[in-house]
Amino acid sequence: MRVDPTWMSIGDLARELQRGQVSCVEIVQATLDRTKRLDKTLNTYITLLADSALAEAKIVDGEIAKGRYRGPLHGIPVAIKDHIDTAGVRTTAGAKSRTTNVPTTDAAVVRRVKQAGAIIIGKANMNKFADGESGDNPDFGRIRNPWNTQYSPGGSSSGGGAQVAAGLVPLSIGSDNGGSVRIPAALCGVVGLKPTHGRISLEGIFPRLYSLDHPGPLTRTVADCAIALQILAGHDAEDTTTARRLVPDYLADLRLGLNQMSIGVDRKYATVGQSHVLSAFDAAVDVLRRLGATIVDVTIPPYAEMLAVGNTIAACEYSVAAAHLFREHPSDFDLAKPPAASGADIKAGALVPAVDYIRATQKRRLLQRDYARSTRGVAVFISPTYPLAPRPFGEYPKPYTADDAIRYTFPFDLLGLPAISVPCGFSPDGMPIGMQFVGRPFDEAAVLRAAYAYEQATEWHTRHPSLASAPSAVGGGVSASNGDPSISHSG
């Protein structure tokens, strides 16, 4: 093959495909070869769609040869989190009890990437029911961080983060309701975007928290994230929460630079965490300042208020969304550990008085207003993405708690604001650290522009895990070769 696609960006792959320097079959075959070699250890897929991917790749090559090039996702390998419906392919939400769930239609986001010509490589492993951020799936095995396979990749879009970091795909579609795109992005050293609530359709995605769920892309670069968002964003008549708002050209202003852009920092959103995480964030603030940004101190609502409101909303919404799952398979919830919800949490959620839920949604409106007022003078707000560097599976290191783990991400699910995580450094033991840029409602363009300027001024995104120390398979590996729901997983 004339081109090694492993670490190439979507933009570069698209250019080479269009120029005929590489074929889609070559890219997909290389992707599958690398996946089969590495995923015995990383365990990022629940279902690999090798046969259909190669068949689609041949069709794409024919289309491109005939001049029917569809755009930057045409022929690009993509993975889909396994709680997003794929027609004819089992969609488990990370639970073995759902291996017989084979949707008849694609989710809206899958339809969009397919229409753009992307090749679906497989369904990504995840925290069970998109709940929690451990990357530790009791049914399909631990998903391992490519930077250190003994470490958690974060979650719940764990497979997506690990796939992109390991060079298995340049794009994986995940979802975020407490940090589930941004946390694995930070812990795997890649880019993860949670857009404004209503920017991307949720139709066909396993509902966990109705008013907090956000689909979003994980990529290796900010520009690739912009390419993906361009395809995914837009109104969907099947999802009443999607906005009838114009989708701008996200690549048009990407390279404009910071140009005295005002960037807000609230120090109370940058003081909880390991010292090397906070130091990396402080250094990133200095970089932004040197790039011409004006750093402005702002005071946004405290995390404790956000958490109190979010906990009530999440408890009620998950109790509704998961009730049937719990009734049918109560044991599915036996191994849940905070912040994932146990059976007791689901039962408790059913007891929360309606007035509490209504009060919480009233308070959410006030928090959105207070946040908007306090950040009126800034284009974006920044914070660390996650207070900890990647660590071994298991308990949080003292004194950190499950509430701390989502303290920088969950508020922006609650507020519904666009937020992107980008790499901003490495811990002393070589593990990636992330920071996030948060924007105004539907201003993903500003978020992408600021993140891109920072990314291009640093070299963090150019580092990749060696994967040389990957041990032999533990706890799972790639299973079905053709999405056949009758083929069970080995993990």
Added chain:
Amino acid sequence: MKRRDALITLAALAACSPGPEDDLQVVVRELGGFELKPGEGPAVLASLKGSRYTADIDPTIQPQSDFDPDVA
């Protein structure tokens, strides 16, 4: 226990204080349609306590379930 009685019991449980597990079982069954596992009562009550938003709030504020882009 009828639904009304269950609601009254729930009101007593609203402070999330430990009480007879039988009462909680009835409430969980009546309002949630779930069965308590033996010894699960304290965990349910602890979770309930952490899931309640009880602060006073201006009653004229419209509830917000979906994101409102025009806020503020």
